[in-house]
Ligand SMILES: O=P(O)(O)OC[C@H]1O[C@](O)(COP(=O)(O)O)[C@@H](O)[C@@H]1O
């Protein structure tokens with residue numbers, strides 16, 4: 651391997667003598683300390699006991715599993731060593747105040763992909779670093795993030811990170827404990843033939859998403875004139891990691907089910923980190939029409955629809971949403987619709 655840049659070296663080089671950047675670096679480092687601990691736990695699987703046991707409910711109404719709470723505690727403990735004033739977590743109704751005078755705040759989903767815990771499928775941790783501006787800290791749009799990323803606990807433990815200077819991928823070297831950069835300045839392919847969506851919700855989608863997926867399914871005989879592949883891991887971190895490597899779009903639209911009027915994912919600690927990582931890799935992320943990083947959260951746990959990944963595909967999906975639904979209907983008139991949306 652030619653590139654042997656460790657995470658520490660990368661952050662030190664980026665931060666230099668800048669005190670603000672050094673604070674961000676220490677915060678990212680703390681999350682990676684937590685990630686190393688969590689990777690070891692996840693790597694032991696069922697030997698660790700029932701990590702997937704349901705033990706409560708969070709502010710979003712989701713069932714909390716044992717590992718959700720354990721990872722939350724591990725991350726908060728690690729962040730005590732960082733210049734972090736407040737932590738907003740999927741697994742805590744209220745913001746935790748660590749040191750009011752500290753310059754930064756951290757939004758996190760300590761365990762992403764909870765439904766996959768006991769199935770030995772990749773899961774992860776998402777985080778976004780924000781300036782601490784007091785009580786309204788987590789109501790800042792994602793464009794204010796100073797750094798963002800996620801860790802995937804998969805066959806390899808991988809860190810995806812952006813400090814606003816491109817998107818970098820590091821792998822955890824289990825022998826040395828160091829995160830080592832393996833992919834510098836990742837670029838998401840602009841075009842794709844692959845999408846990711848939970849197709850079991852199809853009957854609940856809005857017309858725009860229904861029409862988009864229908865056009866993909868029509869393959870080379872439809873308006874797209876090419877065959878599409880579909881992949882859905884069911885862990886946002888794993889699906890987006892694949893998209894960073896080979897392109898694609900991740901889709902979690904709003905739908906008609908109760909509680910899904912704004913989709914499933916949480917804006918502040920799921921959509922925003924993913925959006926910054928994707929944009930910094932040349933991709934895009936919207937709620938269908940509006941750039942995710944421009945959305946102003948109404949509260950810490952607010953949800954948002956997510957369309958993220960290959961830039962051209964995200965932009966194309968935006969056209970299904972911006973055209974009047976009748977014209978983007980799921981009628982079998984592929985040729986007509988294709989002319990309209992191509
Ligand atoms: O079960 P569904 O509806 O397919 O949703 C899966 C999505 O929900 C999530 O699990 C939500 O994250 P949490 O596991 O942190 O709640 C994503 O990782 C995943 O992409």
Ligand SMILES: [Mg+2]
Pocket residue numbers: 759761762763886920
């Ligand atoms: Mg999640």
Ligand SMILES: [Mg+2]
Pocket residue numbers: 718740759760761762763764
């Ligand atoms: Mg979670």
